[in-house]
Amino acid sequence: MMTFKVVDPGLFSTVQDAGRTGYQAYGFSPSGAMDYRAHKLVNKLLGNDENAAVLEMTLYGATLEVLKETVIATAGAEAEIMVDDVSYGSGMPIRIMRGEMLKIGKCQSGARIYLGAAGGFDVPEVLGSRSTHTRSAIGGFKGRTLKAGDVLRTVGGEFQNDMKKIKPFEEDDVIRIIPGQQYGRFGDDARDQLFNSEYEITKDSDRMGFRLSGPELAAEDGHDVLSEPTQLGSIQVPKNGQPIILLNDRQTAGGYARIATVALADIPKLVQKPPGEKIIFKEIDVDEAAEEYKKELERIGSDEYFEPLTDFTSVRRRTALKITKLMGV
Structure with a gap:
């Protein structure tokens, strides 16, 4: 109608x-x-x-x-x-x-x-x-x-x-992430920067991905990789060292090193942040990420x-x- x-x-x-x-x-x-x-x-x-x-x-x-x-x-x-x-x-x-x-x-x-x-x-x-x-x-x-x-x-x-x-939701600036496919390409300095720095969501962000601005993340073995399927929340790092978080309208394959992936439980928090806001990354493992996502779906399915x-x-x-x-x- x-x-x-x-x-x-x-x-x-x-x-x-x-x-x-x-x-x-x-x-x-x-x-x-x-x-x-x-x-x-x-x-x-x-x-x-x-x-x-x-x-x-x-x-x-x-x-x-x-x-x-x-x-x-x-x-x-x-x-x-x-x-x-x-x-x-x-x-x-x-x-x-x-x-x-x-x-x-x-x-x-x-x-x-x-x-x-x-x-x-x-x-x-x-x-x-x-x-x-x-x-x-x-x-x-x-x-x-x-x-x-x-x-x-x-x-x-x-x-x-x-x-x-x-x-109403009360959200913080902490986004939990899991080490990505090319995490090993990034040395201790890059990892320290990733987890101990603020990254700002730039005005160039959209439904395809959030482009971040912050300390440069240098890959020791280069930023280019063979194209691989992408996934929601993948954090690619191109040659300029500025991370890009891939989102719903992302390309289906990517050729940049992926340092980490945003935990699915934190995607709603992430995508509600407008350009200009800053985020902080926290490392968790795959099992914890899976458990947190399960809990989130249970909260949504209940009346919580x-x-x-x-x-x-x-x-x-x-x-x-x-x-x-x-x-x-």
Whole structure:
């Protein structure tokens, strides 16, 4: 059903689900929501399938005209949610009516806002996923970022409100990493710099990868390697010695030495950091990384990331809203 018309698309807004798996060997990037935790939580809050498509908005949200009644919620970065002239907080379900204007503001903390709608956003699947990959122009809404005038469909469905919301997150700057495939190419000095220095996320960072600025990491046996398949969170070090963390829209193979890989449990924390923020790396082993990721998935699957909804203004009863609209109040 036609649910939204895009009035202002924001800075970089795309349709994303859990990603495109099984096609890297053919050159297709996985794509998908960068903050997998926020994607899963907003769908869980709305009672959607966990893989349902959402809108991922970067640094600044979109403005949408509501064409059909539905229930929405946001997760990830904190941002003001405006329905006409009424302000709402992040992480709560909000019923919206035809003719209203939904405006998602700029990120107050974090870098990526995830807008979910009842049933999920309805775009054609490409290679088993609704995720957008803009560089190859596939998936999502016509393979691109949203533009003013686009009309978005949602699957729809009846929302059962159980009076809960997503808790706000408190994050630190520590990103845990596992030694990478070419860790041995880097000497003691480079390793000391990696674990005892701050690295800044530069403005050249995007969905393909975060480019970092900090102490140079010199590889003793050279930075070039035979091209190998890449993975989420791989930290490549090119000849200039400045690390690049590969993310969802990464190339499928890379030829730079990989000093480390970000633990999957810390990917949501990492991708919510905007350009200009600094991070610190901490080494952990593979077993610890696997255990932390397992715990994170368990927290997402439980109600640990939810709290009781105390601001009942977001419930917005359907009958009362319709009467208000008819009376023009």
